[in-house]
Amino acid sequence: MDLVDREGLAALTMRRLATDLGVEPMALYRYAASKQALLDGVIEMFFAEVNADLAAQTVAEHARPQAEAAVAWRQELQRIAHAYARVAQAHPSVFPLVATRPVTLPLARRPAPMLQLNEHVLALLARSGFDEHTRLRIYRALTAWVVGYLLVDKRQMIDNPEEPDPLLRLGLHRLPAAQYPHLRATAPLLADHDAERELASGLGILLDQAAEGPAGAARAAGRTP
Amino acid sequence: MDLVDREGLAALTMRRLATDLGVEPMALYRYAASKQALLDGVIEMFFAEVNADLAAQTVAEHARPQAEAAVAWRQELQRIAHAYARVAQAHPSVFPLVATRPVTLPLARRPAPMLQLNEHVLALLARSGFDEHTRLRIYRALTAWVVGYLLVDKRQMIDNPEEPDPLLRLGLHRLPAAQYPHLRATAPLLADHDAERELASGLGILLDQAAEGPAGAARAAGRTP
DNA sequence: ACCTGAACACCGTTCAAGT
């Protein structure tokens, strides 16, 4: 993970890692069955860090009085989203791997820390009184929004970091004004927004509707399950 | 793209593509400056297909009376999300590339079809009377939710496709019931949900709140900008 | 139990050369 953080995903090769560890390439195969298994190990470390973050906070907040059950699950999911986002931003080169790997990795083969986080979310929602289908809907809303938002938020806008002029730094001279007037006008604003707040408020609204029911009419009165 | 669809991303190498085309590997460098440029070409084809989908529909619906401006932008963004989802599902091996590449590709260097789609969305929102910051908030909500949802929706649940028994097919015997009771209980339901509907309703609720304002209190009365 | 060393079948990309 250190190697990926320092030099990017492409730098993580069996041979490179081996020389960094002062060992022959084949020695690594005692610890990981393949390159893919090694990458899954990196994903494992990512989720272990998320869990450690959450556990550390939990201890600190144990003193505080328990919030009423109706809002507690919302707060807890926001807390999870926040921890996940922090870790994603701490390891920007690892995150694309974490975001896409589950597409090909069967559920039952996921690393334990990832399964533990999944279980934690589902158990929390069960305790809050949601039926199975609602639990899954909320679970999907949480992960889809957090993963998607972190993927678009981290998008690269800067074309030439050396350039002092903001327009040239963004490389907007490459976009013909006739073809892309709105993109040119709006692009400079892409960088300055409160990502944390947008992530949290989008999540809040999705949780509301997912908890209310599949129709998502979103004008229901109560919010308690 | 055909090669990736048939045999996965890993099969797309300069050498393999060259032999498929009956040519020496170095001949490809007349058409793409590097492997990365080739991959960006695949992303370009992805967005070209989304745009073609949208254009085809537009012609067909031209006859219908124009909906009132207040709802038109919502419908159009739903239509875009739907087209994007269709293309993502048509090219499942390409989609992870499309979802993660913008993280490292500067805005101004994106392929034209991708920029055209971006411009289309921003122009639509401008015509609907939204200010610059609201346009961006809606734009981010759209792409984050669609990309994130397609990433989680497509997640692999099946561990052993050969196995007739549903529990073993999912590989749930790998998950100790003591450690993961909720995950085990809920996993079989992960596959059966109406993804199209969930995607559309989540998007609907996000668009409502993004249009209403940054606070996202979500209890505002009107929906017109 | 843990590591080495040689070998194999691949990669992307360079350079110089051909038609």
Next chain:
DNA sequence: ACCTGAACACCGTTCAAGT
């Protein structure tokens, strides 16, 4: 303008062997 051919510096992984 378009393609070839040899070469270079890498890959992941095999197999057999060492301590």
